[in-house]
Amino acid sequence: MNLNLRYKNKSIKINCKVLKESSSQGLGLMFQPYNKAKNLLFTFEKPRKVSITTFFCFFPILVIYFKDKKILGYKIAKTFRWTIPFKKKIDSFLEVPLTSRETEKLTKIRGLSNLFKAIPRLGKVSRRGRKV
Helix, strand or coil, X not given: CEEEEEECCEEEEEECEEECCHHHHCCCCCCCCCCCCCCEEXXXXXXXXXXECCCCCCCCEEEEEEECCEEEEEEEECCCCCCEEEEEEEEEXXXXXXXXXXXXXXXXXXXXXXXXXXXXXXXCECCCCCEC
16 A cells, blocks of 8 residues: 655555554564565554554654644654653554665655654664664
Protein backbone atom coordinates (compact mmCIF):
# COMPACT_ATOMS: atom_id res chain seq x y z
CA MET A 1 0.00 0.00 0.00
CA ASN A 2 1.19 3.52 -0.70
CA LEU A 3 0.59 5.99 2.11
CA ASN A 4 0.53 9.71 1.34
CA LEU A 5 2.00 11.82 4.14
CA ARG A 6 1.10 15.51 3.97
CA TYR A 7 2.66 18.32 5.92
CA LYS A 8 2.56 22.05 5.12
CA ASN A 9 1.35 21.53 1.54
CA LYS A 10 4.14 19.01 0.84
CA SER A 11 3.48 15.35 0.37
CA ILE A 12 5.46 12.15 0.10
CA LYS A 13 4.43 8.62 -0.85
CA ILE A 14 5.67 5.88 1.43
CA ASN A 15 5.31 2.25 0.50
CA CYS A 16 4.19 0.26 3.55
CA LYS A 17 2.66 -3.01 4.61
CA VAL A 18 -0.65 -2.75 6.49
CA LEU A 19 -1.06 -4.82 9.67
CA LYS A 20 -4.64 -5.11 10.94
CA GLU A 21 -4.56 -8.35 12.94
CA SER A 22 -3.21 -8.36 16.48
CA SER A 23 -1.13 -11.48 15.82
CA SER A 24 0.91 -9.74 13.12
CA GLN A 25 0.97 -6.45 15.04
CA GLY A 26 2.61 -8.12 18.03
CA LEU A 27 5.91 -8.68 16.28
CA GLY A 28 6.18 -5.58 14.10
CA LEU A 29 9.83 -4.99 13.19
CA MET A 30 11.23 -7.17 15.98
CA PHE A 31 13.64 -9.88 14.83
CA GLN A 32 13.78 -8.37 11.31
CA PRO A 33 17.18 -8.00 9.64
CA TYR A 34 17.88 -4.35 8.84
CA ASN A 35 18.31 -4.93 5.11
CA LYS A 36 14.90 -6.63 4.78
CA ALA A 37 12.88 -4.42 7.13
CA LYS A 38 9.82 -2.79 5.56
CA ASN A 39 7.67 0.12 6.62
CA LEU A 40 4.70 -1.10 8.66
CA LEU A 41 1.35 0.63 9.15
CA PHE A 42 -0.57 -0.57 12.21
CA THR A 43 -4.31 0.15 12.09
CA PHE A 44 -6.98 -0.23 14.78
CA GLU A 45 -10.78 -0.32 14.59
CA LYS A 46 -11.22 2.13 17.48
CA PRO A 47 -8.85 4.87 18.67
CA ARG A 48 -6.68 3.73 21.57
CA LYS A 49 -3.56 4.57 23.53
CA VAL A 50 -0.58 2.51 22.43
CA SER A 51 2.81 1.60 23.74
CA ILE A 52 5.41 -0.09 21.57
CA THR A 53 8.58 -1.98 22.36
CA THR A 54 11.87 -2.16 20.46
CA PHE A 55 13.48 -4.70 22.74
CA PHE A 56 14.30 -7.13 19.93
CA CYS A 57 14.53 -4.52 17.18
CA PHE A 58 18.12 -4.25 15.99
CA PHE A 59 17.94 -0.77 14.44
CA PRO A 60 16.28 2.54 15.39
CA ILE A 61 12.85 3.34 13.95
CA LEU A 62 10.76 6.41 13.35
CA VAL A 63 7.21 6.03 14.68
CA ILE A 64 4.57 8.41 13.27
CA TYR A 65 1.19 8.49 15.04
CA PHE A 66 -2.11 9.25 13.22
CA LYS A 67 -5.72 9.95 14.08
CA ASP A 68 -8.24 10.46 11.28
CA LYS A 69 -5.37 10.52 8.75
CA LYS A 70 -3.73 13.49 10.50
CA ILE A 71 -0.28 13.34 12.04
CA LEU A 72 -0.50 13.68 15.84
CA GLY A 73 3.17 13.20 16.62
CA TYR A 74 6.31 11.19 16.10
CA LYS A 75 9.08 9.57 18.10
CA ILE A 76 12.50 8.22 17.27
CA ALA A 77 12.55 4.81 18.94
CA LYS A 78 16.03 3.62 19.82
CA THR A 79 16.91 -0.04 19.99
CA PHE A 80 16.27 -2.34 22.96
CA ARG A 81 13.69 -0.25 24.85
CA TRP A 82 11.02 -2.07 26.88
CA THR A 83 8.27 0.45 26.36
CA ILE A 84 7.71 3.61 24.33
CA PRO A 85 4.29 5.07 25.22
CA PHE A 86 2.23 7.65 23.35
CA LYS A 87 -0.23 9.51 25.55
CA LYS A 88 -2.95 10.42 23.03
CA LYS A 89 -5.49 8.04 21.49
CA ILE A 90 -4.66 7.10 17.90
CA ASP A 91 -6.21 4.93 15.19
CA SER A 92 -2.96 4.04 13.38
CA PHE A 93 0.79 4.43 13.46
CA LEU A 94 3.63 3.92 11.01
CA GLU A 95 7.00 2.34 11.79
CA VAL A 96 9.78 3.45 9.44
CA PRO A 97 13.17 1.74 9.86
CA LEU A 98 15.82 4.46 9.94
CA THR A 99 17.98 2.32 7.69
CA SER A 100 15.51 2.46 4.81
CA ARG A 101 15.35 4.48 1.62
CA GLU A 102 12.15 6.08 2.92
CA THR A 103 14.23 7.94 5.50
CA GLU A 104 16.23 9.54 2.71
CA LYS A 105 12.97 10.66 1.07
CA LEU A 106 11.74 12.21 4.32
CA THR A 107 14.92 14.20 4.89
CA LYS A 108 14.91 15.66 1.36
CA ILE A 109 11.58 17.46 1.80
CA ARG A 110 12.24 20.81 3.43
CA GLY A 111 8.61 21.26 4.44
CA LEU A 112 8.89 18.18 6.63
CA SER A 113 12.12 19.26 8.31
CA ASN A 114 10.35 20.63 11.40
CA LEU A 115 8.36 17.45 11.84
CA PHE A 116 11.31 15.14 11.30
CA LYS A 117 14.06 17.35 12.73
CA ALA A 118 15.75 14.44 14.53
CA ILE A 119 16.41 12.46 11.35
CA PRO A 120 19.15 14.65 9.80
CA ARG A 121 21.08 14.55 13.08
CA LEU A 122 21.18 10.77 12.98
CA GLY A 123 23.00 10.73 9.64
CA LYS A 124 23.64 7.28 8.27
CA VAL A 125 22.82 4.47 10.66
CA SER A 126 24.59 1.12 10.67
CA ARG A 127 22.76 -2.17 10.96
CA ARG A 128 23.31 -2.12 14.72
CA GLY A 129 21.66 1.28 15.05
CA ARG A 130 24.90 3.17 15.56
CA LYS A 131 25.86 6.34 13.78
CA VAL A 132 28.33 5.82 10.92
